[in-house]
Amino acid sequence: MYEADSAALDELPAGARVVIRLPGGHRLANVLLGCFDRGLVAVPLHPRAGDADLAAGAARVAAAAVVDIHGVRPTGLPDAHPTPEAPALIMFTSGSTGPQKGVVLSRRAVLGNARRTAVLHGITPNRPHGTCLPLYHCNALVMSLLGTHLTGTPLTLHPAFDPAGYFAALDASGARTASIVPALLADLVEAAPAWPDGLDYLITAAAPLTADLARRFHSRYGPRLRQGYGLTEAVNFSFTMPLLDDTDFRTHYLERTPPVGVPLPGTELHLESGEVWIRTPDLMTGYWQDPRTTAATVTDDGWLRTGDLGELRDGLLVLRGRAGERINRGGEKHHPLDIEHGWRRAGLTGRFAAVAVDEPTLGDDVALVATEQPVPEVRTLYERSPLRPAVVQFGGYRATATGKPQRRAMSRPLAARRLAPARYDRLLRHAAATARHLLDSGTDDQALRSLAEHTAARHPGTGDDTVLAAYDFLREHWHAPDDAELARAKARWRAKLLAAWPLSVHGELAAELAARHGAEEGPVPWGVETRLDGGALVLLPHGPAPGGPARPLGPLLSFLGVPGSGGADRWEWLSRQRDGGTSLTGCSVLRAGRHDAGGVLWARHPGSGPNEHMGATE
DSSP states (O other), X not given: OOHHHHXXXXXXXXXXXXEEOOOSSHHHHHHXXXXXXXXXXXXXXXXXXXXXXXXXXXXXXXXXXXXXXXXXXXXXXXXXOOOSSOEEEEEEOOOTTSSOOEEEEEHHHHHHHHHHHHHHTTOOTTSOEEEOSOTTSHIIIIIIIIHHHHHTOOEEEOOSOOHHHHXXXXXXXXXXXXXXXXXXXXXXXXXXXOOOTTOOEEEEXXXXXXXXXXXXXXXXXXXXXXXXXXXXXXXXXXXXXXXXXXXXXXXXXISSOOOOXXXXXXXXXXXXXXXXXXXXXXXXXXXXXXXXXXXXXBOTTSOEEEEEEEEEETTEEEEEEEGGGOEEETTEEEOHHHHHHHHHHTTOOSSOEEEEXXXXXXXXXXXXXXXXXXXXXXXXXXXXXXXXXXXXXXSOOOBOTTOOBOHHHHHTTOOOOBOOHHHHHHHHHHHHHHHHHHHHTTOOOHHHHHHHTTSOOOOOOOTTOHHHHHHHHHHHHTTSOOOHHHHHHHHHHHHHHHHSTTHHHHHHHHHHHHHHTTOOOSOOOTTEEEEEGGGTEEEEEEXXXXXXXXXXTHHHHHHHTOTTTTOOXXXXXXXXXXXXXXXXXXXXXXXXXXXXXXXEEEXXXXXXXXXXXXXXXX
């Protein structure tokens, strides 16, 4: 430890809280160990936390000192929050499931977990260990730093991750085990450096390992990977996979969702309505100054409600996503990880996420947040998947520092709607009957011929729908001369139709998308690319593409002179946005049962000037 840091920490009384903001590396490791050995309470923050965050963190826990690149500095704050059990750490959670909470971990819990994981992975003086993970998270802090410190084992720290450099450092130190997370594992597999001679296996945790990534790892390095699982609230690891031979690795990791293993000694598992509950001697003391949240998270008899969904498969725990992220689609419960697994089987590659999106009728619908995938690849998935997403967005993927998808954050700018299938079928029948009537009267029009082929030629009557009455107007005036009186009548019907179902639903969807993007600037006209928010947001409510599915409104919109009557090909539009360098673009698809009714396209890119209409899109 730097002598100045050591001398300053010596001045603090046991139990004093120390907020630490340091970049990864040996100085941070030494300060953390210095706090632990002196009985101080370490409160590590992200190294990029701002000065305001540092001051707020110190005030929140009544820290006696803060440590940053300038050294150890007393705060002068009174010790206003004594604790009944001596803590070792206060760890602020990543906030992947809500606001950051301060997890208070006792010395007993931290020591117990560090020792159990050291035994599990054979971390001993003659079996060096390595990590590339941040020491301000429990994984590296407890298993790697404290585990090697307690056992006298050499530790290789490689905080600035690069695949070749990490493996070279492990090879040079003779490391037998080393830690990683899936986000970095993907980079490692892509770079494919040579496997270190003495390394037995890598330990992965902190975020779900997909079967796709496991397959890619296995094809390069074989079965030398062990997945684990745990929460900060239970210090670190609570479950770990046994080391498997090649046959069992293929069975458990490659063919199905990879499991996270069996409980550590002394840890119990209970599945309560599918939610993983854990009882462990490594349980947190509670959330810092938050007894209500603590009581909601830990039962009176010591079970930690993890919020994760899981099941047992061959005696191994398999995670199915977060309870709060489960998608309730009209009563059908879908787990995001299961949806993603299905999409991968259907051929979607790379990094993506299934997230819940609000839908007024169903409650939830499914959205796909894609990253670097080509638009044609996503289109193929959309057209072939049994569970097709109601929303597709390219860009905007968000994850915590450890790679956990932030599904709630990704879902916030998204919106979905659906049309009542029976009502839409009625519109189709009425439109087809009108088309057949006009064709029988001698009209030769390709759009009418196409529409007449889709549904039976049975005229159901007008009813009270504006759109059906508008079709009756079309039938009565199709052959009429286009004079001033007809033009005025068309204008009246055009205004009625744009304000009525189903085009009104397109407008509602566009307005909600605008609001979710922070642009509440008035209605978005049908069939027109409209720029909002100073030109940064483009919205286009549209009908189905020409030559595609049944287009019951096409002839009517064309007859009335509504812009965009020709519809839009969403995939071509999205491809143009991607090719033009737009980093965030997507579509909300309006469906009525099996029918595609168009939807709303959007793009986020730099712009300036007032709201403007960019002209009809055919």
